Amino acid sequence: xxxxxxxxxxxxxxxxxxxxxxxxxxxxxxxxxxxxxxxxxxxxxxxxxxxxxxxxxxxxxxxxxxxxxxxxxxxxxxxxxxxxxxxxxxxxxxxxxxxxxxxxxxxxxxxxxxxxxxxxxxxxxxxxxxxxxxxxxxxxxxxxxxxxxxxxxxxxxxxxxxxxxxxxxxxxxxxxxxxxxxxxxxxxxxxxxxxxxxxxxxxxxxxxxxxxxxxxxxxxxxxxxxxxxxxxxxxxxxxxxxxxxxxxxxxxxxxxxxxxxxxxxxxxxxxxxxxxxxxxxxxxxxxxxxxxxxxxxxxxxxxxxxxxxxxxxxxxxxxxxxxxxx
Ligand code: ACO
Numbered sequence: 001x002x003x004x005x006x007x008x009x010x011x012x013x014x015x016x017x018x019x020x021x022x023x024x025x026x027x028x029x030x031x032x033x034x035x036x037x038x039x040x041x042x043x044x045x046x047x048x049x050x051x052x053x054x055x056x057x058x059x060x061x062x063x064x065x066x067x068x069x070x071x072x073x074x075x076x077x078x079x080x081x082x083x084x085x086x087x088x089x090x091x092x093x094x095x096x097x098x099x100x101x102x103x104x105x106x107x108x109x110x111x112x113x114x115x116x117x118x119x120x121x122x123x124x125x126x127x128x129x130x131x132x133x134x135x136x137x138x139x140x141x142x143x144x145x146x147x148x149x150x151x152x153x154x155x156x157x158x159x160x161x162x163x164x165x166x167x168x169x170x171x172x173x174x175x176x177x178x179x180x181x182x183x184x185x186x187x188x189x190x191x192x193x194x195x196x197x198x199x200x201x202x203x204x205x206x207x208x209x210x211x212x213x214x215x216x217x218x219x220x221x222x223x224x225x226x227x228x229x230x231x232x233x234x235x236x237x238x239x240x241x242x243x244x245x246x247x248x249x250x251x252x253x254x255x256x257x258x259x260x261x262x263x264x265x266x267x268x269x270x271x272x273x274x275x276x277x278x279x280x281x282x283x284x285x286x287x288x289x290x291x292x293x294x295x296x297x298x299x300x301x302x303x304x305x306x307x308x309x310x311x312x313x314x315x316x317x318x319x320x321x322x323x324x325x326x
């Protein structure tokens with residue numbers, strides 16, 4: 001069999017800011033209850049970044065942990081991609097700030113904006129560099145300060161989101177082109193811009209000149225979620241050439257426990273194969289997949305050699321999935 005270059009994940013790390021906000025904390029100032037939030041979403045708490053912490057600060061902490069797990073140093077990084085919808089500034093890219101704060105050398109650094117699907121999109125972009133030999137040590141980071149986009153008077157959205165960051169290190173590795181190779185094995189990426197009004201932020205540099213607040217028609221997004229995600233997962237599995245039944249761990253974007261379970265049921269994935277952190281982290285947008293991944297490794301469930309299936313859906317609407325062997 002011929003030799004092919006694969007993008008291999010050599011380290012994963014996650015970072016959550018210290019402050020924990022429980023459902024009961026929110027119920028003190030918005031008309032909601034722990035019971036409603038847990039029953040409708042599975043969320044029990046979320047983390048919130050300290051006022052002085054920006055998106056790039058969370059990203060740097062996650063990146064340091066991923067680098068340590070990979071046995072790499074910042075000096076070796078030649079590509080940084082940050083998936084975020086809550087950058088420190090409109091520009092420069094958060095990735096450029098991460099490069100500076102890590103002390104990484106001059107290289108390639110930019111952001112990817114696909115909201116909650118951003119990490120899956122960013123992985124596929126990084127694969128385009130690493131699997132073509134254009135980067136030898138890439139950092140792909142999902143980092144978000146979603147609490148900064150909340151309208152704290154809107155109980156339909158403000159209870160759903162949290163802050164955090166997760167990162168992976170990607171390095172080139174020789175494979176055979178088969179499904180036993182380590183690395184990123186297949187993707188499916190989608191966007192349906194006609195559904196923009198279901199989930200968006202009502203501000204921006206070229207319209208209002210303000211940051212804006214998150215707006216969502218939650219029950220309509222919910223209706224699209226299960227069908228869209230299931231289609232994306234099937235397409236990614238087909239692109240990788242693996243049956244979904246052979247996947248060891250399903251690592252979904254953590255938006256809502258009912259969506260996680262609905263997708264798993266539709267795809268015939270056993271609940272015990274699903275990594276779920278939504279109860280503790282809430283929806284951290286582009287950070288949620290690498291955060292859940294890092295947790296699954298830390299608690300000993302996810303092991304080298306296993307086959308993982310990542311999926312996400314978010315504003316755009318965007319959605320996508322990726323098959324990876326660790
Ligand atoms: N506490 C108490 N009651 C509430 C709350 C709350 N926090 N929020 C809404 N309600 C009320 C509503 O006002 C409504 O009351 P009414 O019947 O008197 O009008 C009732 O609960 C039902 O509201 P729905 O919106 O229909 O509730 P639903 O069961 O759909 O749950 C939720 C809402 C949790 C938002 C759900 O629709 C959801 O998870 N949607 C998908 C979110 C998602 O996946 N987003 C994509 C990723 S996010 C991103 O990309 C940035």
